[in-house]
Amino acid sequence: MATVKNGTVVYAEHPTDHIISGVTTKYIEEDIDLDNVPLNGGVLINTLALSSDPYMRYRMRDPSISMFCPVIPLGQPIDNFGIGTIIRSEDPAYKPGDFVEGYINFQEYSIWPGPPEQQHGLRYLNKLDRAPGLPATIYTGTLGLAGKSAFSAYDVFAKENKVLFVSGAAGPVGTFVVEYARICNPKLKIIGSAGSAEKVEIMKKIGCDVTINYKEQDTAEILKEHGPIDIYWDNTSGPTLDAALKNMSHFGLIIACGAISAASNNGEGSIIKNLEEIFQRSITVRGFLYRRGESAKVLPEFYDKITKLVLEGKITSREHRFNGLREAGEALESVHSGKNTGKAVIVVKDE
Amino acid sequence: MATVKNGTVVYAEHPTDHIISGVTTKYIEEDIDLDNVPLNGGVLINTLALSSDPYMRYRMRDPSISMFCPVIPLGQPIDNFGIGTIIRSEDPAYKPGDFVEGYINFQEYSIWPGPPEQQHGLRYLNKLDRAPGLPATIYTGTLGLAGKSAFSAYDVFAKENKVLFVSGAAGPVGTFVVEYARICNPKLKIIGSAGSAEKVEIMKKIGCDVTINYKEQDTAEILKEHGPIDIYWDNTSGPTLDAALKNMSHFGLIIACGAISAASNNGEGSIIKNLEEIFQRSITVRGFLYRRGESAKVLPEFYDKITKLVLEGKITSREHRFNGLREAGEALESVHSGKNTGKAVIVVKDE
Known part of the structure; x- marks a missing residue:
């Protein structure tokens, strides 16, 4: 040296x-x-x-x-x-x-x-x-912030459910959630949304049953057809959250993980029309940061459990x-x- | 007859x-x-x-x-x-x-x-x-929908806390929440908001420590001074919710009870800027209807418990x-x- x-x-x-x-x-x-x-x-x-x-x-x-x-x-x-x-x-x-x-x-x-x-x-x-x-x-x-966020909150908050909707589903957190949820529940119907044809291909490859290109399709319409949604994993907030709110199950769960649409628009906010669905459908919204609170409890299992799934090619x-x-x-x-x-x-x- | x-x-x-x-x-x-x-x-x-x-x-x-x-x-x-x-x-x-x-x-x-x-x-x-x-x-x-909503969700969801903020705090649900919360926790700091001088007088009378006339004062500023908020009881949604989100405690709780501002604006929605605070502050939002789910469990106690408090003049x-x-x-x-x-x-x- x-x-x-x-x-x-x-x-x-x-x-x-x-x-x-x-x-x-x-x-x-x-x-x-x-x-x-x-x-x-x-x-x-x-x-x-x-x-x-x-x-x-x-x-x-x-x-x-x-x-x-x-x-x-x-x-x-x-x-x-x-x-x-x-x-x-x-x-x-x-x-x-x-x-x-x-x-x-x-x-x-x-x-x-x-x-x-x-x-x-x-x-x-x-x-x-x-x-x-x-x-x-x-x-x-996958073995860092994105994976730990996806793993910890999914493991702690996601209960038995039939329909999962993931926004930003082609991103590092989104693909993890989709693949991990499929491992936890093979019969789950998984709907993913993202904003390009290339990302739609990724969503299909990782096992989404239904894909939405939100730039070209009407998210609310597709959710209405394939919902109601038991769990919405929210990576985006904004208009996709609004569409999801209108199509949640009663007693459904929204996991608030990120707000790409908000982080990217310089704090101008979005018009949200459907917040009243939160009480009308008895929805719970759980915000979390993986290092804090309940979700942190499962982190000691993270490297052992997930490294194995990565090496087996089940988490990509x-x-x-x-x-x-x-x-x-x-x-x-x-x-x-x-x-x-x-x-x-x-x-x-x-x- | x-x-x-x-x-x-x-x-x-x-x-x-x-x-x-x-x-x-x-x-x-x-x-x-x-x-x-x-x-x-x-x-x-x-x-x-x-x-x-x-x-x-x-x-x-x-x-x-x-x-x-x-x-x-x-x-x-x-x-x-x-x-x-x-x-x-x-x-x-x-x-x-x-x-x-x-x-x-x-x-x-x-x-x-x-x-x-x-x-x-x-x-x-x-x-x-x-x-x-x-x-x-x-x-x-007080002994009907408003009281049952306030009682059931407060009893089931509200944990130990120091600062409670109630919007629509001069209305039938709001006054119940303020008075009942005070009975449950005499040391609680209670902030109330409503939209007229007459309602400010009601909020003072029922025991709010801090009152906000949202039509004349800056809600976010006052919440910043007296917060952070451990529990926000949301009767309004809209701009007051947005101000509260920015002033919540970490791991704070929002009880979504109503959306007067949304119900009154014909579904046009509101611009919400601070939804990302939900994950940044690990906030939980609980929507409920008093007859359904967890909150319904305490209803059998409602008439006995609350009629007594009404007759004693503690719930007005x-x-x-x-x-x-x-x-x-x-x-x-x-x-x-x-x-x-x-x-x-x-x-x-x-x-």
């Missing part, structure tokens, strides 16, 4: 609307002496892969706005769920060569937990037993790979356009 | 927007021979009081539209929760003089269950032990009384304007 260039993506400017690569984010390079950089009791991580998730838009905001997730301070490296290996360690919990997942800076090399001004994200770093043959990138999606993954940190801004931008298919992942180091 | 005039309010025309007395509804009179009218195994009821509720707007619709509540067929008498006494009976379950509550026609005298074309509402008729000194009208509000009532069936259309119209205060009740027979 020696002094090398350390590619870094910093948060440069609050977005007024969407994230714009090169404006909201900037790629820079600094020198780092891998042998001698002070660790202050921490570890030096070599980043392998980083996740790009829609919620990152919320972290890129003026600090005066209070939200569920911490801000990224202007001028500091962006951080998010990522995968790396330990190069050096002053912390007895880790040793060189360890495979770790946690909140990792958008840097080729970073010190964890790092200086105080960089300790703004979630502060955790877990050692993982990496399954042979699986790419590091899968630990940012699709990735949209961005190569190198120079493409990280584009990766962050992409998850709001709906154009990419598969989990957006930044491959920082090719293995 | 003999042949008398029988005042009746029939459903005359589907409303395009609001209910209009004399257009949507018509008052007519027919003769009825109280001694000899055939009962066909049923009973003859002398109506004392009838309830006017916002949801009645939903029952007045084209039958091709499917909803949670049955339609009223055009040309037939309107029916809703009401109170009466039995005059004659061919059903061994009832005898003359019995005090009953149930779905009763908007008629001075009606036969229950009546001819098939009138059996469109909820078909039930319960005998009640009337508490001495209480007016019949209270059994349409306010009534907006409409005198006689000639004013019934006006009563149905009134609950959407927000102008009346107190439970809208039609006094059919003065006692």
